[in-house]
Amino acid sequence: MEKFSLYEKDNVLETICEYLKTTNIETQYFDSYFEFLNFFQNIEVFDHHFFTIGAYLIYGWMPTIPNINITQEAINTLNKAKQEEPLDHSDYLNLIKSVNNSIVGASKILHFANPKKYPIFDSRIKSFFEKNLLIEDIYKKTYNNKTKEINQYLIYKTLCEEIIEMDFFQQIFDVVSSAYPITAKFTKMRMLENLFFSFDKNSK
Numbered sequence: 001m002e003k004f005s006l007y008e009k010d011n012v013l014e015t016i017c018e019y020l021k022t023t024n025i026e027t028q029y030f031d032s033y034f035e036f037l038n039f040f041q042n043i044e045v046f047d048h049h050f051f052t053i054g055a056y057l058i059y060g061w062m063p064t065i066p067n068i069n070i071t072q073e074a075i076n077t078l079n080k081a082k083q084e085e086p087l088d089h090s091d092y093l094n095l096i097k098s099v100n101n102s103i104v105g106a107s108k109i110l111h112f113a114n115p116k117k118y119p120i121f122d123s124r125i126k127s128f129f130e131k132n133l134l135i136e137d138i139y140k141k142t143y144n145n146k147t148k149e150i151n152q153y154l155i156y157k158t159l160c161e162e163i164i165e166m167d168f169f170q171q172i173f174d175v176v177s178s179a180y181p182i183t184a185k186f187t188k189m190r191m192l193e194n195l196f197f198s199f200d201k202n203s204k
Helices: 006-022 030-041 047-061 073-082 088-097 103-113 123-131 146-163 167-179 181-185 188-201
Strands: none
Touching: 006 103, 006 146, 006 167, 006 188, 030 047, 030 103, 030 181, 047 073, 047 103, 073 088, 073 103, 073 181, 103 146, 103 188, 123 188, 146 188, 167 181, 167 188
């Protein structure tokens, strides 16, 4: 059974369509994105070495000097994600603790480990939903409570999973990839997340 109603998902996609009429999508990170992706895709099994390099790579996108404290549990989580094994709450918590104690950092390294399954989640994603009054559970404050942060990410992830299976979204994907051909190489998950990011950053 799907968590979100068709009405809720259509509202999200209709909002994206309105932005597409007047707003450019974000392309600033495309070159580095595909370089990062290539690095991660060439890793067969994550270990301390690859985890360290990967974590510092993704923080090159952020104005933060990360505190990376890698544990074997976090390495195991990343390998589970890469192999498409389901993650439980403790897996997310182990990863957060190793990547700057941040759900943002955790979501980014998960995305590069498995870009089909894990969307990136950050303040701009939240801002898109808040600005457009869409699905409050995705943007309401969590007050640095890690359980609430993980639950919020899982709500967002579920929404993305449901949307990318819709014919309506496929139509949007086709329109964007025609206007920006390089985005045809995006997974559906990456395309959707980048639209959220773009239409927060570039809209007025």
